[in-house]
Amino acid sequence: xxxxxxxxxxxxxxxxxxxxxxxxxxxxxxxxxxxxxxxxxxxx
Amino acid sequence: xxxxxxxxxxxxxxxxxxxxxxxxxxxxxxxxxxxxxxxxxxxxxxxxxxxxxxxxxxxxxxxxxxxxxxxxxxxxxxxxxxxxxxxxxxxxxxxxxxxxxxxxxxxxxxxxxxxxxxxxxxxxxxxxxxxxx
Numbered sequence: 001x002x003x004x005x006x007x008x009x010x011x012x013x014x015x016x017x018x019x020x021x022x023x024x025x026x027x028x029x030x031x032x033x034x035x036x037x038x039x040x041x042x043x044x
Numbered sequence: 045x046x047x048x049x050x051x052x053x054x055x056x057x058x059x060x061x062x063x064x065x066x067x068x069x070x071x072x073x074x075x076x077x078x079x080x081x082x083x084x085x086x087x088x089x090x091x092x093x094x095x096x097x098x099x100x101x102x103x104x105x106x107x108x109x110x111x112x113x114x115x116x117x118x119x120x121x122x123x124x125x126x127x128x129x130x131x132x133x134x135x136x137x138x139x140x141x142x143x144x145x146x147x148x149x150x151x152x153x154x155x156x157x158x159x160x161x162x163x164x165x166x167x168x169x170x171x172x173x174x175x176x177x
Contacts, residue, residue: 005099005140007153012144013097015062017087020069020077025062025085032146034059034174036047036167039100039139040076041156042067 012037045076046164051083059171060084066092067133095137100155102136109135111158141167145174 006013015027015037027035047054047061054061061084065072069088077086089095108114141162143152152170154162 005153005155006097006142006150008151010150012142012148012150013094015064015087015094017064017089017094020065020072020086020088023085025087027062027144028148030060030062031148034057034146034171035144036054036059036061036171037064037098037142037144038045038047038061039064039095039098039141040045040066041137041139041159042133042135 045080045082046161047167048080048082050164050168053168054171057168057172057175059175062087064089064094066090066095066137071133092137095139098140098142100138100140102134103138103158105136107136107158114159117159143167143170143174145177151177 012027015025017025019025027037045063063082063084064087065076066089067075068090072086072088087094138156138158140155141152142150142154145151151174152167154166
């Protein structure tokens with residue numbers, strides 16, 4: 001379900017996904033550091 | 045992926061980066077990431093659940109393909125002798141950039157409107173503020 005755009009001041013939604021390298025990543029694990037989360041367009 | 049090449053600045057700031065893609069992993073490796081060393085996690089969201097959760101939308105066909113800036117960019121690449129890559133699975137899905145601070149709060153939000161990305165200086169500035177604020 002589409003939610004509204006995440007805006008400044010809101011908690012980051014959970015982000016837990018497989019990595020291209022075959023591992024698992026959870027954004028919560030980088031808490032304590034500033035993080036850029038960059039969603040890419042198509043791979044072409 | 046404009047911050048690639050600025051890893052030393054991210055290290056200085058004490059920041060990190062994560063990239064999210066929705067295409068087939070092999071298409072990502074042979075297309076978008078071909079020839080690139082990415083020292084940050086690249087996540088695969090085939091179902092695009094995270095795209096929806098973060099509020100990133102799909103554009104219209106006209107919004108992407110009738111944008112003269114897209115064709116100008118393609119022309120520029122061709123003039124430099126670069127080959128255009130085959131489009132991925134959904135050319136209408138838009139991306140976006142977010143900066144999350146040390147407490148897990150979003151402090152910068154910049155969805156794409158078309159094939160546009162913020163300047164790298166803007167991203168680094170947001171990361172710096174997120175790291176020190």
